[in-house]
Amino acid sequence: MVVVLIYVEDVIIIGNYLTKIQEIKKQLNNEFSVKDLGPLKYFLGIEVAKTQDGLVLSQRKYVLDILKDCGKLGCKPSSFPIEHGLKLDKGENEPTVDANQYRRLNGRLLYLQATRPDITYSVNVLSQFVADPRCNHLEAADHVLRYLKATPGQGNLLSRAGDPVLTAYCDSDWLGCPYTRCSRTGYFLLLGGTPISWKTKKQSVVSRSSAEAEYRAMASTVSEVLWVHWLLSELQVCISGLRLSFVRTKLLERSCT
Template identity: 65%
Template sequence: MKLPHGFSNANETRVCRLRKSLYGLKQASRNWYHKFTDALLQLGFVQSKADYSLFTYKREKDFVAALIYVDDVIIVGNSSSMITHTKKRLHDLFTIKDLGRLKYFLGIEVARTEKGLVLSQRKYTLDILKESGLEGCRPSPLPMEQNLKIGPDLEEEKVDASSYRRLIGKLLYLQATRPDITYSVNVLSQFVGDPRQSHMNAVVRVLRYLKMTPGQGILLPKEGGTRLVSYCDADWLGCQFTRRSRTGYLLLLGGAPISWKSKKQSVVSRSSAETEYRAMATTVSEILWVRFLLNELGEKVKGGTTLFCDNQAARHIANNPVFHERTKHVEMDCFFVRERVESKEIEPRYIDSKLQLADLLTKALGASQLKGLLVKLGMRDPHAPT
């Protein structure tokens, strides 16, 4: 913050006293969050412990939820009168602008179809293509070439690091509705410190893939139910340079993907069973958080959450109460997973590698296999001709 015009004097010793948080100051966002939170709490809302930006209101049969991001708010519920009352009270306090039914939120488009809601980022994708000058590029059926060995190459030509980082940053946000590019973007984000020409070529390949399906998104079905199912997978020694494995997990609620991740493991695993078990432990952590969130929303999760893994050894370790030399170095993960298995919160099951949906997040797939997995995930393009 600078002194107002007219007070800039070399011998000036006075300072400004902040009476009100102004937009753009470091303290503004924090003070705004506390003020808006207090307003919702006074209306009878309860702040979620699983997600501090989520607030719920429950009175008898009435249920209303408010999700906030800075000054953007989504309000949903089964009581139109309570929703109207909430918006009126907030308008009296903050002079809000009611945009009606949800259509666009933080770059995510919401399209209503007969089968449910489709979440996509078509406009955001087209803006990326326009900014990078690839609006007229030739589309690609794959985001990354199979068996591509990409890593740091100091002998290769350098590229503009700021442009590379900007593209990677935009693609990272695009993953919110595009699990099909998660693996590719995760691999390419490792080279933002010193990008080379081969890395930029791989990013262009991802953009060419997006050109083929710019409006593809996630279908949230009306009649999908609330059954929670998870898949976990790992690519043993997947990194050609560090030999670290990659964890990938996918959570489905009512048949729709709600959470997924692709991340390189922090240590080198000495066996495929160890790699898969570390991936299983990471997935269990996410499952527990989702179960806790669903309970807060009033949707009691009955029974254990099925966890599909295509490694028999990892599944046996999860159910075997005896420790031995093979599990000594991953004992903490063993205790963590086994405790949840014994409490019936998690049910590990074996699945054939050909049916493993999490393969999408651990390796580059062929065109036919990628398309088949996306169909199983319920990915849709509401803008595509029928």
């Protein structure tokens, strides 16, 4: 089996048969001008390191570039991405800030979530204010940068070991948005102990009770589980078990490290 991942002009080829991979490289080279970069080490800002335990995915260089562009290389590190219990509002009485700068920073943080589930909640909150960012929003974004300064090389380990069990955790933050009164859904999926999917998103409707918000969170999580299960089946990955847990702690605000 050989799988080819294509993003514009960048291609990753993986499989369980080296000879077939070489044949596909040759076919591509006959049709296009292809440069073989060898074993995967860097892809779209994601660094890949091969160890005895598996593959480590991180975005250390990408994080350092963000800190350098924002002038935060010398800032004081923080041990958490967002203040506990912080409820950002529109800040209509706060001074305005450069909207283009805020949007660019927010976009870079969105992409950083590819390997950093620990900042997903913080970035979800910050993304709600890109239309009219204020000083309090930029201060919260600076706090995320201070956290990244403390953990620039943090990433995900795609472990070799572990049973092929798909585990899903979900949580809800009832009335988490202070001005729309919408709740938030958060889920976290692991395959054999390895994080493979995570998300924090504001629910589209206002839940009239915490139980309703929890059911909506579980419904979103089950939908993601079904999609991941279908994808793994296409990749011929056999799942030996499935666990689904609803977490009543503050999963949305906790670091997933």
